[in-house]
Amino acid sequence: xxxxxxxxxxxxxxxxxxxxxxxxxxxxxxxxxxxxxxxxxxxxxxxxxxxxxxxxxxxxxxxxxxxxxxxxxxxxxxxxxxxxxxxxxxxxxxxxxxxxxxxxxxxxxxxxxxxxxxxxxxxxxxxxxxxxxxxxxxxxxxxxxxxxxxxxxxxxxxxxxxxxxxxxxxxxxxxxxxxxxxxxxxxxxxxxxxxxxxxxxxxxxxxxxxxxxxxxxxxxxxxxxxxxxxxxxxxxxxxxxxxxxxxxxxxxxxxxxxxxxxxxxxxxxxxxxxxxxxxxxxxxxxxxxxxxxxxxxxxxxxxxxxxxxxxxxxxxxxxxxxxxxxxxxxxxxxxxxxxxxxxxxxxxxxxxxxxxxxxxxxxxxxxxxxxxxxxxxxxxxxxxxxxxxxxxxxxxxxxxxxxxxxxxxxxxxxxxxxxxxxxxxxxxxxxxxxxxxxxxxxxxxxxxxxxxxxxxxxxxxxxxxxxxxxxxxxxxx
Amino acid sequence: xxxxxxxxxxxxxxxxxxxxxxxxxxxxxxxxxxxxxxxxxxxxxxxxxxxxxxxxxxxxxxxxxxxxxxxxxxxxxxxxxxxxxxxxxxxxxxxxxxxxxxxxxxxxxxxxxxxxxxxxxxxxxxxxxxxxxxxxxxxxxxxxxxxxxxxxxxxxxxxxxxxxxxxxxxxxxxxxxxxxxxxxxxxxxxxxxx
Numbered sequence: 001x002x003x004x005x006x007x008x009x010x011x012x013x014x015x016x017x018x019x020x021x022x023x024x025x026x027x028x029x030x031x032x033x034x035x036x037x038x039x040x041x042x043x044x045x046x047x048x049x050x051x052x053x054x055x056x057x058x059x060x061x062x063x064x065x066x067x068x069x070x071x072x073x074x075x076x077x078x079x080x081x082x083x084x085x086x087x088x089x090x091x092x093x094x095x096x097x098x099x100x101x102x103x104x105x106x107x108x109x110x111x112x113x114x115x116x117x118x119x120x121x122x123x124x125x126x127x128x129x130x131x132x133x134x135x136x137x138x139x140x141x142x143x144x145x146x147x148x149x150x151x152x153x154x155x156x157x158x159x160x161x162x163x164x165x166x167x168x169x170x171x172x173x174x175x176x177x178x179x180x181x182x183x184x185x186x187x188x189x190x191x192x193x194x195x196x197x198x199x200x201x202x203x204x205x206x207x208x209x210x211x212x213x214x215x216x217x218x219x220x221x222x223x224x225x226x227x228x229x230x231x232x233x234x235x236x237x238x239x240x241x242x243x244x245x246x247x248x249x250x251x252x253x254x255x256x257x258x259x260x261x262x263x264x265x266x267x268x269x270x271x272x273x274x275x276x277x278x279x280x281x282x283x284x285x286x287x288x289x290x291x292x293x294x295x296x297x298x299x300x301x302x303x304x305x306x307x308x309x310x311x312x313x314x315x316x317x318x319x320x321x322x323x324x325x326x327x328x329x330x331x332x333x334x335x336x337x338x339x340x341x342x343x344x345x346x347x348x349x350x351x352x353x354x355x356x357x358x359x360x361x362x363x364x365x366x367x368x369x370x371x372x373x374x375x376x377x378x379x380x381x382x383x384x385x386x387x388x389x390x391x392x393x394x395x396x397x398x399x400x401x402x403x404x405x406x407x408x409x410x411x412x413x414x415x416x417x418x419x420x421x422x423x424x425x426x427x428x429x430x431x432x433x434x435x436x437x438x439x440x441x442x443x444x445x446x447x448x449x450x451x452x453x454x455x456x457x458x459x460x461x462x463x464x465x466x467x468x469x470x471x472x473x474x475x476x477x
Numbered sequence: 478x479x480x481x482x483x484x485x486x487x488x489x490x491x492x493x494x495x496x497x498x499x500x501x502x503x504x505x506x507x508x509x510x511x512x513x514x515x516x517x518x519x520x521x522x523x524x525x526x527x528x529x530x531x532x533x534x535x536x537x538x539x540x541x542x543x544x545x546x547x548x549x550x551x552x553x554x555x556x557x558x559x560x561x562x563x564x565x566x567x568x569x570x571x572x573x574x575x576x577x578x579x580x581x582x583x584x585x586x587x588x589x590x591x592x593x594x595x596x597x598x599x600x601x602x603x604x605x606x607x608x609x610x611x612x613x614x615x616x617x618x619x620x621x622x623x624x625x626x627x628x629x630x631x632x633x634x635x636x637x638x639x640x641x642x643x644x645x646x647x648x649x650x651x652x653x654x655x656x657x658x659x660x661x662x663x664x665x666x667x668x669x670x671x
Contacts, residue, residue, distance in 0.1 A: 078644035083660075085629075086653060090660055121499050124566035248527050248590065251618030262590065269593050407541070408571035410499045411531070411586055411597065422531055422586070428541045439531040439586070447621040476644055 050079045054462045057472025068458045073450040080476035088436035092402040101187045103474040106149050107142035107417045112191040118412035118423035119193045122405040131368045132273045133315045140304040145174045146417030147297040154466030158235050163222050170218035173211040194376040195369030205312050212305050236291035240464030242452050251444035254419025255296045260288035266415040278310050293467045402431040418442045440474035480596050494574035503597040512610040526587035532622035534583050534630040538656040580604040611637040629654035
């Protein structure tokens with residue numbers, strides 16, 4: 001035998017031994033399995049977030065998986081906590097308004113309105129008719145942009161990227177409208193306690209009509225792309241189901257609650273502003289699944305547009321320029337006419353100019369602000385033009401002065417895009433709110449999320465979470 | 478009969494005070510009977526509060542003593558005579574009732590879907606033993622709301638299944654919405670290196 005043959009023999013024997021060892025052990029394992037009757041199985045923990053593209057904002061979900069089925073979910077929030085409530089206590093009442101913008105950064109106008117109305121309730125004052133209509137119009141435009149974002153993002157996560165782009169395009173039309181009114185797109189800080197910053201600009205009605213026309217086209221396109229799309233419907237239907245009882249017990253409100261078939265909407269149940277005078281419908285679903293939530297949101301956008309159109313029709317306050325026939329006319333034309341001395345035919349109406357960013361100018365200031373000297377800043381013409389206006393202004397803006405509601409407390413709910421948005425304000429008679437509490441609409445929904453997810457597949461987590469429309473700003477405050 | 482009268486009838490010895498301010502019905506209740514009263518609120522057909530809309534807390538430590546934002550020593554700085562409200566626009570006066578002026582008040586906002594009414598329930602809590610019964614057995618929404626109040630105010634909810642911090646991290650020391658927690662205090666989780 002050569003050396004090589006010896007080596008081959010040794011290696012061969014070793015291999016046989018190893019194979020025998022393996023088989024022996026396998027047999028032992030087999031024996032154990034037959035003894036206990038089961039293999040050891042463990043569910044897998046999957047950590048999603050806090051920073052993950054499908055988790056809009058920052059939230060962490062620790063899912064317990066059995067294969068692909070979710071058997072448990074732990075939702076962890078708080079990554080965006082910015083001490084909103086504590087900061088509100090440190091400054092005057094109007095200082096909290098920019099903070100409220102950043103609560104729900106997709107529909108900040110509704111937050112503005114909610115906070116101001118809570119303080120106004122505490123003060124016991126009421127805003128003017130025109131201001132009420134303006135607040136309704138702006139809130140509804142925000143609601144549409146919120147729903148567009150929510151549906152667009154959920155559709156994108158299911159692969160419909162086109163829909164996302166279309167909806168963001170439509171949101172752009174609305175944000176342009178908002179920009180024309182408030183001067184900003186996102187952090188708008190439009191309302192003030194006792195009124196709004198400025199009146200609606202000229203041509204607003206026409207601009208809105210044009211923007212809504214384009215938005216409707218987009219919605220029609222998206223509806224065709226999604227509503228009867230087999231892939232989309234299969235992913236959404238019977239997924240993320242919540243029962244009526246659970247939804248009520250968890251305090252879920254808004255489109256999420258309405259998808260289960262309960263028609264609770266603060267705008268109808270306890271109308272504020274002018275919602276009781278405007279005719280609109282509340283869409284409800286049946287199954288409480290993702291598809292119903294999508295349907296409810298799609299229909300709500302149409303209803304919101306209806307509300308805005310009706311409110312614009314009825315907008316009171318004599319702010320349009322009209323000739324003796326009652327026809328609207330542009331300001332430049334009116335100036336030209338007046339230069340030639342042809343003023344006799346003009347009706348006695350308040351002339352409206354574009355709102356300035358410093359505040360509303362004198363002519364339309366009383367139309368959009370409550371006649372409360374101790375609450376509302378005077379028109380800029382008065383501040384710069386006469387001593388009473390100047391004193392009035394400084395008594396409101398100087399530190400230690402400002403708005404001082406009497407001792408008391410008030411809770412004011414408005415219908416946010418995600419549900420009931422409540423502000424609870426306590427005053428101790430000083431110039432700062434003693435306590436500001438926000439009831440964020442997506443907080444209870446996120447609490448219910450761990451229950452909703454259980455039983456669904458791993459891949460269903462994304463559309464379900466998308467339909468919650470979690471907004472980190474208001475959830476974590 | 479309004480809501481607060483109904484509740485007073487059921488718990489004559491435990492309702493400390495009731496009032497209606499700016500259209501909000503409020504009942505102030507002893508904390509010992511909170512769970513029973515909550516059960517009545519939920520199950521009585523005349524009340525039928527199926528929603529616990531909101532749950533929060535107020536720390537009354539510096540109520541009416543909070544310093545003005547003005548840098549002067551006179552706090553709060555007085556309002557000039559021509560801006561002083563002559564009277565309340567609605568003729569209502571709000572006072573904290575005698576005998577219920579504890580440091581904390583846990584505040585519940587209930588809503589009834591069928592009756593479409595709201596009620597605010599306030600429970601005074603002493604500073605020495607900040608404990609209240611948990612309502613998690615009646616409303617699932619109490620779970621996270623109570624965790625938040627524990628996080629922010631350090632009120633212990635007895636019977637809560639999972640009372641841990643929700644918005645802040647476990648290592649956080651103190652309860653930041655208490656009035657004696659300085660607003661500019663910092664507790665970075667990751668400290669400076671050395």
